[in-house]
Amino acid sequence: MKVPFTLLIDPVPADSVQSGFEDTFHEMESNAPALRVGELSTQRGDGIFETLAVVNGHPHEVEPHISRLNNSARICDLPVPNASQWRAAIAYAVARIPQQGEMALKIVLSRGVEHGPAPTAWLHAAEAADFTRVRSTGVSVITLDRGYPRGVAERAPWLLMGAKTLSYAVNMAAIREAHRRGANDTIFVTTDGYVMEGPTSSVVLRIDGEYVTPAPSGAILHGTTQQSMFEYLRAQGAAVHYRDIAVDELRSAEAAWLVSSVRLAVSIVALDGQLFPADLPLTGALNAYLLARTN
Ligand code: PLP
Numbered sequence: 001m002k003v004p005f006t007l008l009i010d011p012v013p014a015d016s017v018q019s020g021f022e023d024t025f026h027e028m029e030s031n032a033p034a035l036r037v038g039e040l041s042t043q044r045g046d047g048i049f050e051t052l053a054v055v056n057g058h059p060h061e062v063e064p065h066i067s068r069l070n071n072s073a074r075i076c077d078l079p080v081p082n083a084s085q086w087r088a089a090i091a092y093a094v095a096r097i098p099q100q101g102e103m104a105l106k107i108v109l110s111r112g113v114e115h116g117p118a119p120t121a122w123l124h125a126a127e128a129a130d131f132t133r134v135r136s137t138g139v140s141v142i143t144l145d146r147g148y149p150r151g152v153a154e155r156a157p158w159l160l161m162g163a164k165t166l167s168y169a170v171n172m173a174a175i176r177e178a179h180r181r182g183a184n185d186t187i188f189v190t191t192d193g194y195v196m197e198g199p200t201s202s203v204v205l206r207i208d209g210e211y212v213t214p215a216p217s218g219a220i221l222h223g224t225t226q227q228s229m230f231e232y233l234r235a236q237g238a239a240v241h242y243r244d245i246a247v248d249e250l251r252s253a254e255a256a257w258l259v260s261s262v263r264l265a266v267s268i269v270a271l272d273g274q275l276f277p278a279d280l281p282l283t284g285a286l287n288a289y290l291l292a293r294t295n
Pocket of ligand 1: 201222223226
């Protein structure tokens with residue numbers, strides 16, 4: 001019953017059939033040294049990760065996160081993750097952390113140590129930041145050029161667009177740029193003017209009463225929270241679509257949200273310095289739904 005909590009994991013091959021994985025988990029003191037200097041994750045950001053929420057002891061969307069980890073591994077030519085081992089690691093950690101409140105689990109698969117017995121993997125559990133306020137007040141957002149046109153993922157797969165890699169320096173720089181301009185967060189757009197995603201979130205808009213998000217065609221991540229949001233909206237009878245969204249459509253949308261696993265749904269209340277319409281009652285209902293999930 002403690003956080004932070006760190007588990008080093010000996011990754012086993014995807015096709016390894018074994019009944020238990022506990023002998024591949026090594027619990028660490030969270031402030032103890034755990035990685036070697038030769039780690040390619042730290043030297044080059046050469047690895048992939050997922051962050052999932054655990055609310056009142058329930059890990060959220062484990063399968064979509066494992067499946068996206070698998071997709072990232074494929075894009076990055078990393079060994080296919082053993083889904084059963086990752087499921088077991090998540091369950092092992094969840095059983096050992098506080099069963100009340102909001103926690104965040106980060107799972108990492110690295111290419112490993114240079115010239116070493118690659119790959120390496122770990123899980124880190126920590127208390128989630130308190131996002132209660134921003135969930136009800138919303139965020140001011142700027143649009144920033146991501147520097148690539150639409151379709152870049154297909155033309156240049158070596159850019160690893162669409163993989164959730166550890167190389168988040170650009171994403172963090174975009175958030176700092178937002179802060180420099182007096183805003184809270186960012187929406188990346190393509191050089192030819194299409195909405196992509198936030199540096200740590202998916203973008204969902206309401207246009208003519210329908211909910212839309214850019215298709216996760218390769219240049220952006222397929223957000224697990226966005227998928228849960230669409231499930232919720234569908235159950236309410238709303239229409240939901242994946243499609244290309246021009247920046248001008250964003251500017252004239254009826255409402256828009258940034259959604260992600262731990263912060264959940266936040267309304268956009270200002271866009272590029274202009275007030276933006278927000279649907280705060282829907283945001284409240286949506287977050288109540290997202291928090292109450294038991295899987
Ligand atoms: N897009 C990017 C670049 C992200 O980093 C994230 C989450 O960290 C998301 C989208 C949203 O994904 P999820 O809802 O699965 O957290």
